[in-house]
Structures are given as C-alpha cells and as structure tokens.
Amino acid sequence: MPRIVTISLSSEEQQQLNDLAKHAPHWRERQRAQTILWLSEGKTVVEVAILQKRMPETIRMQRRRWLAHGFESIAEGHRSGRPNTLTPQYQDQILQWVNQAPLNAEQIRVMLYEQYGLSVHIDGVRKFLRDSGMAFKRTRHSLKKKKPDCV
Secondary structure: OOOOOOOOOOHHHHHHHHHHHHHOOOHHHHHHHHHHHHHHOOOOHHHHHHHHOOOHHHHHHHHHHHHHHHHHHOOOOOOOOOOOOOOHHHHHHHHHHHHHOOOOHHHHHHHHHHHHOOOOOHHHHHHHHHHOOOOOOOOOOOOOOOOOOOO
16 A cells, blocks of 8 residues: 655645636646645545646655745746847837837738848737737728628
8 A cells, every 4th residue: 555645734725725726827836736735635646646647756746845845836937948039129119119000910020120120920929919918900901891682
C-alpha cells in the first residue's frame, strides 16, 4: 500500500485554492491548485497523477513546493521568449494612428514599414490592438446593403 503524505489545509486556504482551481488566469495555476486540493483530500500521488495525466514525480515536486512556499508555489512564473518587436514607442504611435482614423491591421503594418522600416507580422499588430482594448473589424468596401428579394 502506498504511503500517503497528507497536506492539511485550513478552511481559508481550501477556499482560496478552490477559487484558484476555478478562476485562475493561467491553466497551469488551476492545475496546481487542483493538485493540492486532491492531495489534501487524501488521494495518493499516483491517483492524482492519473487524474491529471501527469508523471507522479511532477505531483511530488508540486507537493514539496507547496509545503515549502505555500501559495507562491501556485503562481505561474515569467517565461522567456523573443522580445516584442513593437516597443512602447511604436505602440504609442499605433494608438495615435488608430485614434486619428479608422485603420485595419494591414494598414498599420504598412505604415510601420513605410515610416520606420519596421517589418512586423500582421498577427503581432492584431494581438497588440486586442491587448490594448481596441475593437476592430474588417473594412467594408461598400456601405450598400443588399435589397431583400421582392416577390
């Protein structure tokens, strides 16, 4: 029979973990919170690993981190990657252009290349606009509406 290392949680910690398991912004945080909740309920490491389709050693590491650091072990850390090509200077310029006239992402991409020589993928422009809270739609070529079929 496997040895069960129990994690005792106060009702406040259990409530916070339940909230994190349901509403945390990152899926890994939700998964870590659920891991700790299941371990506190008395499930074994192997049972939790099967439920989450993870390796048992991953569950053990998460348990050790929880015992050492508590809620800090749940938070998702910074992940490295390529730095953003749109520096804050370019981002400010894009927002000025968008506030002056309705532009689509392709027009913004072309303007960045013409004025600054900056080659940016259109998806990068779209992501920045979305993250900035801008709502944009496909540009219509005509404002005419189709007439309903007359009988």
